[in-house]
Amino acid sequence: MNLNTAHRIVSLLPSSTEIVAALGFEAQLVGRSHECDFPAGLDHLPTCTAPKFDPDGRSYEIDQRVKAILQESLSVYRIEADTLKELAPTLIVTQSQCEVCAVSFDEVNRVVCDFLDLPAEIVSLEPNGLDDVFADIQRVANALGVPERGTGLVTEMQSRMNRITAQAASLENKPTVALIEWIDPPMAAGNWMPNLVEMAGGINLFGEPGKHSPWLAWDDLLAANPDVIVLLPCGYNIAKTQEEMAALTSREGWSQLTAVQQGRVYITDGNQYFNRPGPRLVESVEILAEILHPDVFNFEYEGTGWVRSE
Secondary structure (H helix, E strand, C coil), X not given: CCCCCCCCEEECCHHHHHHHHHCCCHHHEEEECCCCCCCCCCCCCCECEEECCCCCXXXXXXXXXXXXXXXXXXXXXXXCHHHHHHHCCCEEEEECCCCCCCCEHHHHHHHHHHHHCCCCEEEEECCCCHHHHHHHHHHHHHHCCCHHHHHHHHHHHHHHHHHHHHHHXXXXXXXEEEEEEECCCCEECXXXXXXXXXXXXXXXXXXXXXXXXXXXXXXXXXHHCCCEEEECCCCCCHHHHHHHCHHHHCCCCHHHCHHHHXXXXXXXXXXXXXXXXXXXXXXXXXXXXXXXXXXXXXXXXXXXXXXXXX
């Protein structure tokens, strides 16, 4: 495809919608997932996906619903095939990294190729680690016929991240950090997020770069006794996470943790920042930097991107 080609783009995950917009193609989006909400002003676009489970309820209830569906189907989301057919997209962006995060590539491929027989190009993203996020941005740019824009966006992101990394590297006191990606049952953060902690001047305790987020045994958290705990539950904003905090604070040993006693437990908007492998991972590093080293970094995200847990 070349730059002058008129695209009809359907993005089936929030991060790819942000990538498409950052590359300058927001106006050519014709459909989105039910979770795509950034940049602002996407409400008019038809939604092409829906969850197969009730997303309301407590962390434990949602976890149980999702696990039950995964035992029976490819994805916990369904594709609105009739809507997709009406939109007649030329490019569909989906993912193959996580069956829980968004509609799966296999599901999209089955519907588009076997059921609808649409002549659309399918771009499947697989951001297991931070370098994969950069590669995915370039992959979308290539599909849109603007590889130079992808290179420029990645370079800009890396430059901003590198500035923080360089400044944080000179700091002597680097706190140990536990990132919690799900509350009940507890899950640590993996994939690209351990890299963000290191960039921001912290020592990541759980989760490995490039690997899926692991379940977190409570005894392991107590034994590690982190200096800082950062909550960024997948799909949750700050208010929703605050509602769920009792699932952690009521556990035995919570009040004795160093992070709790020193008032260094933080709630972030994981849904808008950390959980989305796209352009705003830069902002995620900035949020972590000002949480971990408030005397050095101040990007003014407090109150919107993160709050201190009460």
